[in-house]
Every structure is written in C-alpha cells, then in structure tokens.
Amino acid sequence: MNCELLAVGTELLLGEIVNLDAQILAQGLNELGINVYWETVVGDNPQRLREAVETAKGRADLLITTGGLGPTADDLTKETVAAVFGLPLEMDQQQLERLRQRMGPKMTPNNEKQAMLPRGCTVLVNDWGTAPGCAFAQDGCHVIMLPGPPRECRPMFQYRALPYLQALGGGVIGSRYVKIFGIGESSMETLVKPLMDTLQDVTMAPYAKEGECELRITARADTKEQALARCGPVVDQVREILGSAVYGVDVNSLEEVVVRGLSQRGMTVACAESCTGGWIAKRLTDVPGASQVLGCSFITYCDEAKQKLLGVSADTLKKYTAVSAQTALEMAQGVRRISGADVGISTTGYAGPDGGTEEHPVGTVFIGLSWKGGETVICPDQRYFRSREQTRRGASSHALDLVRREVLGM
Amino acid sequence: MNCELLAVGTELLLGEIVNLDAQILAQGLNELGINVYWETVVGDNPQRLREAVETAKGRADLLITTGGLGPTADDLTKETVAAVFGLPLEMDQQQLERLRQRMGPKMTPNNEKQAMLPRGCTVLVNDWGTAPGCAFAQDGCHVIMLPGPPRECRPMFQYRALPYLQALGGGVIGSRYVKIFGIGESSMETLVKPLMDTLQDVTMAPYAKEGECELRITARADTKEQALARCGPVVDQVREILGSAVYGVDVNSLEEVVVRGLSQRGMTVACAESCTGGWIAKRLTDVPGASQVLGCSFITYCDEAKQKLLGVSADTLKKYTAVSAQTALEMAQGVRRISGADVGISTTGYAGPDGGTEEHPVGTVFIGLSWKGGETVICPDQRYFRSREQTRRGASSHALDLVRREVLGM
Structure with missing residues (x-):
C-alpha cells in the first residue's frame, strides 16, 4: 500500500509553521509497513486543493489529509475531498451534539459545519479538539482526514487512524519507549549502535527532544501483546547499556x-x-x-x-x-x-x-x-x-x- | 510570481527528519513577495522525482529544489531536473577544482559528479558544504537547486538564491500581528468578517493557538516599511472591532x-x-x-x-x-x-x-x-x-x- 500525505494550510506555505504532521504520520505509517511516496502541501485555496486531491486519488492507495477541518470559511478540506470522491456532506447529529456540549453558548453557526461529514464515512472522534476526523474508501482509494494542529493530529493518528489502518490488514505493531536523561543523542546512538546492528525483527529508533532522548523499540506480531513481548529483551539490553541514564520505560516524563x-x-x-x-x-x-x-x-x-x-x-x-x-x-x-x-x-x-x-x-x-x-x-x-x-x-x-x-x- | 518547493529525500518520507528547508524558504520567499503555492516531497526515486519536476514545470513560475545534490548514486536531483528542462550536464572546471581543494585526498570519483552542472546555469557557490547549487531560466520557468541539509540550505538561500531572486524584481511584504485573548477563533472571525470582506490590497488571516487567537495582517509594497504602514489602518479597525480582547500588536505573549x-x-x-x-x-x-x-x-x-x-x-x-x-x-x-x-x-x-x-x-x-x-x-x-x-x-x-x-x- 502506498500513501500520499496532503497538508492543507496557508500558514505552512508562509513558513509560519513547519510540517510536523507529515513527520508524525510518516513515522507511524512506515512502522506499519505503508510506504509514503509523496508529501504535498497546498494552501487554503479551493482550486489548488482540488487539483492536489485529484492527483493523489489518481496515484495513491491511501490519502491522508491534515488540516482545514476547522470552523472558518477557509477550512475547505472536507468539502473538497468529498466533492472529488463524489460524496455528499451530511450533518452528523452525534457530532453536532458533541460540539454543542463542548462549546456551550460560544457555539456559532460556522461551528456547526465541523459536524458535516461525507456520507457513509467512519467518524474519527476527536477527544483533543473540536473538529472530528473521518475515514472512507471510495474508487479504490482509502482516505483519512485529520485535524492540523500537531497536538490534535498526533493522538488522532495514533488512537483513531492507526487502528483503522491496522484493521485493513496485516498484523499489528507494538512499541516500547525508553526515556533517557543526562546523555546526548549522539552519545546514546554510539552506545546502542552495536546492539541496533544485531536486531532483526525488532527496530530501534532514537529521538531527541527538549534536552532529553528517547529510544523507540518496535516489533510486529499478530497481537499487540505479542509485539510488546518481542520488544522486552531489547529493552533489557538497552537498560544494561545505558545504566542510570534510563529514567523510565513507557513513562510520560x-x-x-x-x-x-x-x-x-x-x-x-x-x-x-x-x-x-x-x-x-x-x-x-x-x-x-x-x-x-x-x-x-x-x-x-x-x-x-x-x-x-x-x-x-x-x-x-x-x-x-x-x-x-x-x-x-x-x-x-x-x-x-x-x-x-x-x-x-x-x-x-x-x-x-x-x-x-x-x-x-x-x-x-x-x-x-x-x-x-x-x-x-x-x-x-x-x-x-x-x-x-x-x-x-x-x-x-x-x-x-x-x-x-x-x-x-x- | 508563484513558486513550488520540491524537497527530494527518502529520509523525509520516512519521517526521520522534518522538512525544515520548506519553512526556511517559504518565510524568505513570502517576505520577498513571492507566493509559495505548492510544497512537494518525493523520495530518491527517479520516476516519481521526474513526475514531480514535470508537474512543477507546468504550473509554477519558480521551482526551488532542496536535496539530492550529493555525491552518491541516489542523489538524482540535478540529473533529473536538467533532463526535464532539456539541458545537458557539463563539468564545471572551477567547481571541480574547488571540490578537489576542499576534499583533498578524500576525493573519490563519485565526488566529481557534484561539479556537473546544467549548461548555461548560474553557479551558486557553496561555502557551507561540498555540493554547489545552481539557477537557470528555461521554458518560462525559473529553477533554483539548493543542497538539503538545513545548515547549508539556509545560508545558500539567504546569500545565493535571494540576491538572484531580488535581481528578478518584484516588491516585499510586511505583516503585523494582532494578539487576542478571551474570545474563540470562530467568534473572532464572525466579528472581523465584514472588515475582511472589504479589504483589497491587505490580507487578514486568523489563527488559534493554545487558547489564544491571532490575526495576521499583511500588505505588499516596494519596501518593508511601506508594507507595514499599509497594514496600520487595518490594525486600528481590528482594535476597534475586538476592543479589549486585543491584548497587544506585534508582541510575543x-x-x-x-x-x-x-x-x-x-x-x-x-x-x-x-x-x-x-x-x-x-x-x-x-x-x-x-x-x-x-x-x-x-x-x-x-x-x-x-x-x-x-x-x-x-x-x-x-x-x-x-x-x-x-x-x-x-x-x-x-x-x-x-x-x-x-x-x-x-x-x-x-x-x-x-x-x-x-x-x-x-x-x-x-x-x-x-x-x-x-x-x-x-x-x-x-x-x-x-x-x-x-x-x-x-x-x-x-x-x-x-x-x-x-x-x-x-
């Protein structure tokens, strides 16, 4: 399965923000064995957005959009994607009710449009913001739409899109996270490199963030439990190598x-x-x-x-x-x-x-x-x-x- | 003048790095008054790279590529772009000599390919790395190729590409930022919409972030000062509409x-x-x-x-x-x-x-x-x-x- 990531937002084209969503999604999709072949960014412009969706529809098995699901007039992703795939947008009463409860008296008519979703889609409930995402398959192409802000996009991908994609086929992955403080990323990588080179069915990826480091250890299996169990021995080896620099495994902070x-x-x-x-x-x-x-x-x-x-x-x-x-x-x-x-x-x-x-x-x-x-x-x-x-x-x-x-x- | 940014590199599609080059270039281009309409990322794949270059050639006045200028077999950007624009690659003796001086005895035959450049191009000398960039105009399209690593791409853009573009002509933009607390993004937009609809040479864009809102007001003129001056009256009108919800203009927080x-x-x-x-x-x-x-x-x-x-x-x-x-x-x-x-x-x-x-x-x-x-x-x-x-x-x-x-x- 090959995938195109389409980010929608003029703020990206203005360079006000970096396309972090693309990185978040690309990492997760590659772990799942889905090849990302194209990443595209267009602004809040109906014509260019439409062309980008049409191009993606023509060449990708999976299109994931980020951004443009908000309440304002320049949030056009759902409208445009649905039109290209020939699906009408319909008001989802459950999502509308959810929006009303969340927004209270500040609910304005343009907020309601966030509850309009393509007919027959799977709703991806957004517990981290207001705009729901959605997923559907049409004309041989799978489509997933996610909100743009990374603090929403990240959990929506992990807890909504990933299970949807896993259900489409082929085993699940499980990851464990080793958290490290007190040594730099390159020192850490040098120390774990010999172990990394011996790994076969388990992958290990280093990350650095805000003065800390992290190693993500990932395996694939029939069930999540089996996948996590496969990571266990590698976690133990990393602990042995890095000693007290490891402040925790699978902890938040x-x-x-x-x-x-x-x-x-x-x-x-x-x-x-x-x-x-x-x-x-x-x-x-x-x-x-x-x-x-x-x-x-x-x-x-x-x-x-x-x-x-x-x-x-x-x-x-x-x-x-x-x-x-x-x-x-x-x-x-x-x-x-x-x-x-x-x-x-x-x-x-x-x-x-x-x-x-x-x-x-x-x-x-x-x-x-x-x-x-x-x-x-x-x-x-x-x-x-x-x-x-x-x-x-x-x-x-x-x-x-x-x-x-x-x-x-x- | 409208522009497409094309980043080449499988590491981007794997999510190993974020597309920082796109942000660096987009900021600089927008300040120069050049509209970035598309950002595309493809991997080190000749077929998909060629298609991306052809697409950009067909729709953009300016194509800027980042990445793929290195010495290895999967660095294909120059070869592919030159082929699409019908230009042969020729050995640039000056750049070859430069490379030899830089690399000394480490110089290998595949390093020489970095000195191969499209016939008739303007060489963008790279003082921050080994691979030179280049620029040319062909078939009504301007093309600039820059190295991928941000620590090279940033100065190469600033000190090589920007002067080249400024010589092509066209004005600069200036933006002012109105910071708002106490009303939601959609309420804000409802309030400023009537003003927004009357604007002609000034654009206004709403953003929401961490419980706050922002309006970016942008104009174009011959100088940055003139552009900012054009934004002034709109800033005043926004202040009048939103009242004390505006906590500052051009302030950080x-x-x-x-x-x-x-x-x-x-x-x-x-x-x-x-x-x-x-x-x-x-x-x-x-x-x-x-x-x-x-x-x-x-x-x-x-x-x-x-x-x-x-x-x-x-x-x-x-x-x-x-x-x-x-x-x-x-x-x-x-x-x-x-x-x-x-x-x-x-x-x-x-x-x-x-x-x-x-x-x-x-x-x-x-x-x-x-x-x-x-x-x-x-x-x-x-x-x-x-x-x-x-x-x-x-x-x-x-x-x-x-x-x-x-x-x-x-």
Whole structure:
C-alpha cells in the first residue's frame, strides 16, 4: 500500500509553521509497513486543493489529509475531498451534539459545519479538539482526514487512524519507549549502535527532544501483546547499556517518575526556585496526583525573598552572591525546614540573556538538594544551555533528575 | 510570481527528519513577495522525482529544489531536473577544482559528479558544504537547486538564491500581528468578517493557538516599511472591532505584555498558585527582565499551606472549601500582604482528571486579584477546559489577562 500525505494550510506555505504532521504520520505509517511516496502541501485555496486531491486519488492507495477541518470559511478540506470522491456532506447529529456540549453558548453557526461529514464515512472522534476526523474508501482509494494542529493530529493518528489502518490488514505493531536523561543523542546512538546492528525483527529508533532522548523499540506480531513481548529483551539490553541514564520505560516524563517515586515512598518535596521561576513546581503539578507529594513551593527571585522566606543568611549572599553553591544549599535546606517536606530542592543561576559574571557566565545554574539522606549541590555544564528557555528548562530537568538519582535511587 | 518547493529525500518520507528547508524558504520567499503555492516531497526515486519536476514545470513560475545534490548514486536531483528542462550536464572546471581543494585526498570519483552542472546555469557557490547549487531560466520557468541539509540550505538561500531572486524584481511584504485573548477563533472571525470582506490590497488571516487567537495582517509594497504602514489602518479597525480582547500588536505573549506593563508603572506582582502550581510565575519569569516585577511567589497546593503561608482563615476553608471565590480572594490578599507586592494574584480550582464536586466540576478555577485599585474574583467558563493541561494553562492565561485588564487598564 502506498500513501500520499496532503497538508492543507496557508500558514505552512508562509513558513509560519513547519510540517510536523507529515513527520508524525510518516513515522507511524512506515512502522506499519505503508510506504509514503509523496508529501504535498497546498494552501487554503479551493482550486489548488482540488487539483492536489485529484492527483493523489489518481496515484495513491491511501490519502491522508491534515488540516482545514476547522470552523472558518477557509477550512475547505472536507468539502473538497468529498466533492472529488463524489460524496455528499451530511450533518452528523452525534457530532453536532458533541460540539454543542463542548462549546456551550460560544457555539456559532460556522461551528456547526465541523459536524458535516461525507456520507457513509467512519467518524474519527476527536477527544483533543473540536473538529472530528473521518475515514472512507471510495474508487479504490482509502482516505483519512485529520485535524492540523500537531497536538490534535498526533493522538488522532495514533488512537483513531492507526487502528483503522491496522484493521485493513496485516498484523499489528507494538512499541516500547525508553526515556533517557543526562546523555546526548549522539552519545546514546554510539552506545546502542552495536546492539541496533544485531536486531532483526525488532527496530530501534532514537529521538531527541527538549534536552532529553528517547529510544523507540518496535516489533510486529499478530497481537499487540505479542509485539510488546518481542520488544522486552531489547529493552533489557538497552537498560544494561545505558545504566542510570534510563529514567523510565513507557513513562510520560521525568516529573511523572519523580512524583510516582516519592508517592510510593510516602515522601514529600518542596522547591525553592530562583532562575527556574516556578517551572519545577509547574512540571511536578502537571502530573495528576501531585498533591500527594507537593504541599507548597516557593519562588524566591530576589535576594530579599531568599533571606526572608527561606532563611538564606545575609553573609552567604554577600560573600558568595545569590548564584553560588552555598546559596543553593541554604535555599534547599531552608525550604525543607520551612515547608516540613522530606526533600528540599533549589535552583539559582543566570538564565540570561543579560547578567552573568566572568566566573559564572549566563547559563550557570546551581541546583541544591537537601533530604535526610544528605545534601548536595550540582552545577550542570552551561555550554548546553544556549538560550534563556534552554537554561530554565534544563535546570528544571536536572533538578528533577537529581531527586530521581539521589532520593529515589533510580 | 508563484513558486513550488520540491524537497527530494527518502529520509523525509520516512519521517526521520522534518522538512525544515520548506519553512526556511517559504518565510524568505513570502517576505520577498513571492507566493509559495505548492510544497512537494518525493523520495530518491527517479520516476516519481521526474513526475514531480514535470508537474512543477507546468504550473509554477519558480521551482526551488532542496536535496539530492550529493555525491552518491541516489542523489538524482540535478540529473533529473536538467533532463526535464532539456539541458545537458557539463563539468564545471572551477567547481571541480574547488571540490578537489576542499576534499583533498578524500576525493573519490563519485565526488566529481557534484561539479556537473546544467549548461548555461548560474553557479551558486557553496561555502557551507561540498555540493554547489545552481539557477537557470528555461521554458518560462525559473529553477533554483539548493543542497538539503538545513545548515547549508539556509545560508545558500539567504546569500545565493535571494540576491538572484531580488535581481528578478518584484516588491516585499510586511505583516503585523494582532494578539487576542478571551474570545474563540470562530467568534473572532464572525466579528472581523465584514472588515475582511472589504479589504483589497491587505490580507487578514486568523489563527488559534493554545487558547489564544491571532490575526495576521499583511500588505505588499516596494519596501518593508511601506508594507507595514499599509497594514496600520487595518490594525486600528481590528482594535476597534475586538476592543479589549486585543491584548497587544506585534508582541510575543500575554506574559510579556503584563511584565512590560507592570515594569513601566514601577509595580510588582506576587502569585499564590494552587491548581496552576507555578505556571503563572513560570510564564512571568519566561520574560527577560521579569525580576523588575516579581520578587517572590508562592505555590500553596494543600490547605495547610494556604493557611500557614498566606493566612487564609480556617473558617473560610471549612465553610467554603479551598475551591471557592472566598479562598481565592483571601489568597490574593494574603500573598499581596506577605510579599509586599503591589498586586496579588491567586488561583484555586480542580484541574482534574479526578476531583471536583457537583457544584464545581473539574475545570472550575477561581482566580483572585488584590491591588490598591480593588479586589475581584473571576471564574472562567470551565467548559473550555477539557484536560488538566488546558485547565491549568487556561487558568494561568486568565490570571495574566485579569492583571492586564484590571491593573494595567489595557
């Protein structure tokens, strides 16, 4: 089966966004054994969209469109695709009702058009946004339409389109995800390459994202359980090779591992954040059930707050400045004492773009930890922090990772 | 002049990399006033590549290819494009000499093929890699070929292709961005549609992203300044139509507007966050210079922290519970008093997925504000909060927006 991906949206042609959907879909389709031969992008223009759909219909067994399912006048994908395949659009009462419930009084007449779907199609219910997707087969061509925003397109593909495609034929795939923090993508690849080269029925794909790495290990079998079982021994081998850099398998995030780990041990944590400005607490409370481990947390951005709220001594601030190992340690001790939490964690550093000193340039962050098992301060290599955002995200990741390694012993 | 971008490379169709070249080129071309109408990706397959080039030749005034200029057997772009346009490839002695100097003893016979170029073309010298690019006009179509790796493609476009295109003629575009919070994309479009329909030389495009909306207003002129000036009156009209829902024009974010606004007024802010768990403070400190307006901030996730750190009364918590307008108000008052900040802002709610009551289901958030100008509590419509993430992000946006409207009077 060969496939064409057709993305619809003028914002792509203007270069405002990159065609991430194409990458998401291409990866998933290739894993399923479906060859992607063409990727096309057209704008919100009826004529060129129509031509693109006609071309795809003529050469591909499977056409997947992304984008153009929204409520506005320039969202034309369904109308155009349905016309090319000779299918009328009909109001789907169930989807209309769903839209009404979601939108409430803000529902406008142009919103209703999102519930218009090609006659006889399989509705792909959208739990991640308003516009439903759909799938149908006509004139020897399979068609799937998905919403454009990647945060909708990704789950819609995974949980709606993939099962539809799997049902069309030929076994299922199962993937396991090894999550890694603390080594770079190329180091990771160098380490796992010898293993990768020996694999036969199992594939391994490396990814890097926001300062972390991931290895996706995939196998194919008659059932998902069998496919996942085939991945198991490879996961074990990867764990052996990468050691404690592996922070979890089939977990969502470092913060989830920390929240679950502390929760299982009946432990609590409190943060004293300077340069990260709340990002560590935000990440911990991203995890449902965070209230089990976090009761309170402090953002002490100015020196006065570090003294007044956390009890960092004036002498320390004067002698070593706020960006120092000594201050980080006293912040961690202070927040642990004042909150009564089992674990105190702190950050203080220069996030940039301005500030920093010759000794401690922008990107320098000290991360402190205090708990019954001991106290420590780390200072991650600032050469990897090339922007305010990278410094702040990186510092929050290192802080979480410090809790994982030192407190949870994982 | 309309343009087609053709990327050549199986790694794109496998989803191993995202088509970043398309974004780089599309941005630059649009600024130059050249309309990108199609983006196509094909693999290293001679037949499908040839068809794609023929299609582009038939419909575009300008074809820009990226990728497939390398030394290996599957680098076919020059050969295929030259054949479609009926041009023979000839050895360029200058480029051959350049290659020899660059590669030294590593030069292999297949490297020589990189110096084979279409007869009569303009050579685009590559100072960032080995494969030269080229440009020519034939059969009424302009063709430019650039290398694929973004670190080569970007400078080759900027320093080689752009000057070539500018010499061909034609004006530049300028865009202004109106940022909107508090109304949905379809409501916004309904409101601005009458204006949109009257526009002639100026275009207006709506976007929705993470609970916010944006209108991009674009015009074309001889210079960028003239183009931006043409957008001005339309920006003013949009402001008039959408009123205070417009939080800024040509600004990065709501948090930037709040930080700049408070800073200009010499005011400070402190947060008392429950359900948002640090996200408001994180967003404020995302903005460089946030230390001017934020000295400290509190995350009071449990009831005890609300009492102990902020002074919320036990009676209030007992009588109204932690998720109530009364608690939100006392949190805002408390954090303002304790921090000494000019503005106190608070959040308390049910972020889900569990929790909530019949009266206050998951998604309910109370947002409190206390400052010298008064006190207020709002409770945004929770039907728009469909996940823990949306609830928390939405609550942090509404909190920032409350400061903008009430305190900054914007």
